[in-house]
Amino acid sequence: MSNFSTHNFANQKALIRVDFNVPIKKGVIGDDTRMTSALPTIKKVLADGGAVVLMSHWGRPIKDMEKKPELTKADFTLRPVAEHLSKLLGIDVKFADDCISDEAADMAKNLKPGQVLLLENLRYYKQEEKGDKDFAEKLSKYGDVYVNDAFGTAHRAHASTAIIAQFFPGDKKMFGLLMEGEVAAAEKVMHANEKPFVAIVGGAKVSDKIMIIENLLERATDIIIGGGMAYTFFKAEGGHIGNSLCEDDRMDMALDLLKKAEAKGVCIHLPADSIIADRFAADANTSSALSNEIPAGWMGLDISVMACEHFKKVIGNAKTILWNGPMGVFEMEKFQHGTKAIAEAVVAATAKGAFSLVGGGDSVAAVNKFGFADKVSYVSTGGGAMLEYFEGKELPGIAAIKNA
Numbered sequence: 001m002s003n004f005s006t007h008n009f010a011n012q013k014a015l016i017r018v019d020f021n022v023p024i025k026k027g028v029i030g031d032d033t034r035m036t037s038a039l040p041t042i043k044k045v046l047a048d049g050g051a052v053v054l055m056s057h058w059g060r061p062i063k064d065m066e067k068k069p070e071l072t073k074a075d076f077t078l079r080p081v082a083e084h085l086s087k088l089l090g091i092d093v094k095f096a097d098d099c100i101s102d103e104a105a106d107m108a109k110n111l112k113p114g115q116v117l118l119l120e121n122l123r124y125y126k127q128e129e130k131g132d133k134d135f136a137e138k139l140s141k142y143g144d145v146y147v148n149d150a151f152g153t154a155h156r157a158h159a160s161t162a163i164i165a166q167f168f169p170g171d172k173k174m175f176g177l178l179m180e181g182e183v184a185a186a187e188k189v190m191h192a193n194e195k196p197f198v199a200i201v202g203g204a205k206v207s208d209k210i211m212i213i214e215n216l217l218e219r220a221t222d223i224i225i226g227g228g229m230a231y232t233f234f235k236a237e238g239g240h241i242g243n244s245l246c247e248d249d250r251m252d253m254a255l256d257l258l259k260k261a262e263a264k265g266v267c268i269h270l271p272a273d274s275i276i277a278d279r280f281a282a283d284a285n286t287s288s289a290l291s292n293e294i295p296a297g298w299m300g301l302d303i304s305v306m307a308c309e310h311f312k313k314v315i316g317n318a319k320t321i322l323w324n325g326p327m328g329v330f331e332m333e334k335f336q337h338g339t340k341a342i343a344e345a346v347v348a349a350t351a352k353g354a355f356s357l358v359g360g361g362d363s364v365a366a367v368n369k370f371g372f373a374d375k376v377s378y379v380s381t382g383g384g385a386m387l388e389y390f391e392g393k394e395l396p397g398i399a400a401i402k403n404a
């Protein structure tokens with residue numbers, strides 16, 4: 001592998017895998033941390049006299065379109081990201097409507113030094129997530145040099161994050177500045193794990209993160225499980241969760257995890273009560289209920305008073321805090337309280353000397369929304385990636401460049 005900082009990109013095209021999986025609502029970018037964090041890498045290539053071809057995924061289009069037939073590819077387009085990036089860079093960022101078409105290939109070929117091209121969402125193609133070799137090879141033709149700066153997606157062995165690296169010789173593949181910075185910070189935290197070590201896991205990616213929680217049992221003294229994650233546990237224990245988020249095929253795993261935690265002496269903290277809603281909507285009717293007694297037709301969208309108080313106490317004693325995943329649907333005013341309360345507790349613990357690492361696209365958006373980003377020890381652009389790194393695993397996106 002080569003060194004990004006010392007590489008001279010003059011007259012070269014850098015094909016950069018970024019993680020621009022940022023919140024977008026009605027075509028407007030929300031928290032743009034993942035974009036601003038990649039700017040130093042992009043600017044260095046341009047300053048050297050090179051050109052930049054950017055590739056990213058956004059959301060999970062194929063899976064989501066299967067679940068909700070009313071969705072179309074247009075709901076997952078990266079076009080607003082190209083427009084926002086134009087503003088951030090102060091130049092007109094070109095956009096290819098399809099990541100793998102002849103047109104995209106031509107646009108990449110004709111790119112001049114100082115120009116930037118963003119390809120449409122890689123996940124329009126199932127080959128991306130399957131790690132298809134031909135797909136990766138086609139993408140590899142867009143650049144002279146491959147740069148991986150997508151720490152948030154480094155835990156995925158996908159075509160653009162890992163498989164593609166084999167099509168570049170050792171001196172033409174490298175990590176970008178964001179990736180280098182993230183890895184250095186994660187290493188620091190790995191060695192700063194003073195106890196009590198409290199891991200806070202929330203959000204909506206139940207199946208992904210339930211496996212990660214199991215591995216956290218090796219390091220954490222306490223694991224707080226909130227957000228949409230929690231209801232699979234309550235249902236598995238025989239509770240009533242109404243229409244709350246749940247992955248039935250992970251219930252056995254949830255029970256198993258509770259048993260393993262008990263055997264290891266790790267405390268798992270679930271939210272005793274929830275703010276419930278009659279619809280998944282900002283103007284839904286709301287009430288509060290025990291998290292295992294949610295009435296039919298209602299869903300838990302935030303943690304409630306008892307849970308907040310309990311979680312705050314646990315966090316107050318922590319010396320090391322690792323947080324990924326919001327406690328509720330913080331994007332909606334009515335369901336932001338739990339996430340805010342937990343963020344405040346993490347900030348207070350940090351002020352008392354704890355080391356706190358917060359990561360994940362939505363988690364970062366949440367700490368920014370509440371103005372706490374500079375009051376925690378480190379904010380990572382990776383959520384699942386950060387947690388997996390913490391397990392001591394070599395992430396596929398890192399291994400593909402390092403070990404080739």
Ligand SMILES: Nc1ncnc2c1ncn2[C@@H]1O[C@H](COP(=O)(O)OP(=O)(O)O)[C@@H](O)[C@H]1O
Nearest residue numbers: 203204205227228301328329360361362363383
């Ligand atoms: N109880 C809940 N029910 C449904 N969605 C939830 C719930 N709690 C949190 N969420 C959603 O989880 C999403 C973030 O999850 P995730 O992607 O796992 O976090 P991150 O991006 O920080 O890694 C947010 O959009 C939030 O609205």
Ligand SMILES: O=C(OP(=O)(O)O)[C@H](O)COP(=O)(O)O
Nearest residue numbers: 021152153360361382383384385
């Ligand atoms: O947002 C992301 O991860 P995160 O929710 O763990 O922060 C990354 O862009 C990876 O997305 P994925 O979990 O759909 O592969």
